[in-house]
Amino acid sequence: MAFALVLVSILCVLSAAHWYLWRRLVRDVSAPGGVWRRTGTALAVLLPLVMVAAQVTGRSDAPLWLKRLLAWPGMLWFALLVYLLLTLLVLEFVRPLLRRWAARRAPAASAEPATAPAAVGRTGATAGPAPADGTAAAGPAATAAASPPDEPADPSRRLFVSRVAAVSAGAVAAVTVGQGTYQVLGAGPVVKHVPVVLDRLPAAADGYRITLISDIHLSPVLGRRACQRIVDRANATRPDLIAIAGDLVDGSVADLRHDAEPLAGLTAREGVFFAIGNHEYYSGAQEWARHIDRELGITVLANRHVSLEHFDLVGVNDPAGEEFGDGPDLARAMADRDERRASVLIAHQPALIHDAMRHGVDLQLSGHTHGGQMWPGNVLAALANPTLFGLERYRDTQLYVTRGAGAWGPPVRVGAEPDITVLELRSR
Structure with missing residues (x-):
């Protein structure tokens, strides 16, 4: 029942959004029955x-070919939809100003000069020629009555403003x-370099690169x-260790x-390590875990954790695994380790920082937020996560969140560039 309500709500929002776009980009700028009206309505x-x-x-x-065929136009249209809506909503406040500007530039019909010479009577009043049908000539008062100053913009003016708004919204959305x-x-x-000081890191590990x-x-x-391209850029950093914090895939093996x-082809001196993200669970986590381990x-x-030369590396599953009885278990992951050694945790979601604090983790590495991906x-994303991106300290535990190397849904990032981060560990 809850799923049905959510689905109906989403469909209603999509329908309302597209009706608004149709009204502003199609109906308001075209004549009924015209080519653009028919084409825009179909789109x-x-x-x-x-x-x-x-x-x-x-x-x-x-089949994969059908998924690709639909994914490209579907995902890119979603991104365009977002920025068309945002721009048009902003322009709702600009449209009245455009109409006033157009009205001031439009010549008033009553200001046009007369084409026939006027006759001057004895009193000095000017009289125009009498109409052929004998009716009284229309004076300035009649003209003013026919076109009151508060009259809405005429159809040609409204069309001009609507077309300016539509073209502007399309240009902004397309460029963005x-x-x-x-x-x-x-x-x-982009490749970022971030120094991180760990209290328990031995001096011999100073300069260690993750x-x-x-x-x-x-x-x-x-x-x-x-x-x-991501593999090539990661290998070019010449790391001691590569950590992959989940969400490698959106699809089956x-x-x-x-x-x-x-x-x-990823290579690092002490190895390449992976922790499961929520999208692996949507795509078959166990099958992907076997493939990543055995084939890649x-x-x-x-x-679980592994003991490396200078610290312990820990990895936990994503909370999405709880639906499959396979959620995060940091207590189990950190069991039987020497607590005097520094610990680095790979956990896909930053929200696990609170569990990491309770277990004395020195540094947590996460992703998941994409930095918001599209402004x-x-x-x-900032409301849903303790840290959106970057390095922050939570008591004795530090959390670093990367914006991620790819993109989910539309292959589009606005205000949140993708990154690969090199964390240079420093000892006190």
């Missing part, structure tokens, strides 16, 4: 259907989404090429096996 119906179909087939057993798409598909993740990767989200949209192959050669830390999503 207003087709695009939301494609967007919904992309989500449905993405979680189904549909185009730049955001380039950030993901063109430029790719390269953190998270939230690649391989999918029908982000494939092998994006994956290879059967669909994404080929796209994930470059991950086998990446060690999966599922509620103003950062506002919602």
Whole structure:
């Protein structure tokens, strides 16, 4: 019942959003029966259907070619929809100003000069020629009565303002989404270097380099090429250790096996380690864990730890695993370790920081937030997570959150560039 209510609510919101777009971008700027009116109306119906179909087939057993065919237009339209709506809503406050500006520039009909010479009587009053039908001539008072000053903008003026608003909204949305798409598909993740001082880190480990990767989200949209670029940039940091904080994939092993192959090329002095994210649970976590461990050669830390040369590395499952009886268990993961040694935790969600504090973790590495991915999503993401991105201290535990190397849903990032972070550990 709850799922049905949520589904109906989402469909109602989508319908209202597309009706508003149709009204502002199609009805208000075109004539009934015209080419743009017919084309725009068809798109207003087709695009939301494609967007919904992309989500449905993405979680189904549909063939991969169909998922790709629907994912590209569906996901990009979602991003355009967001920025078209935001821009048009802002322009609602600008439209009255545009109408007043257009009204001031429009010549008043009553100000036009007369075309026939006027006759001057004995009293000095000016009289115009009498109409041929004998009716009285219309004077200034009649003209004013016919066109009162408070009359709404005429149809041509309204059309002009509507077209200016529509073109402006389309340009803003296209440029924003185009730049955001380039950030993901063109430029790719930037490499950041962040120094982190750990009290219990031995002096011999000073300068130890952990390269953190998270939230690649391989999918029908982000494939092998994006994956290879991330691997190349991570390897170029020459890390001592590579930590992958979940959400590698959005799809099954059967669909994404080929796209994930470059991950086998990740190299680090003490190895490559992975903790399960929530999207792995949506995509078959156990199958992916076996594939990552056996086929890609990446060690999966599922509620367990390994003792490295200078500290203990701990990994826990994502809270989404609780539905499958496979949730995070930090107590089990940290059992039987030497508590005098420093500990570094890989946990996909920053929200696990409170558990990390209770267990005396020195440093937690997380992703999940994407830094909001698409502004103003950062506002919602900040409300849902203790840290949106970057390094913060929670008593004796430090938390670092990366924005992630890929993108979920639309391959678009606005105000939240993708990143790979090199954490340079420092000893006191």
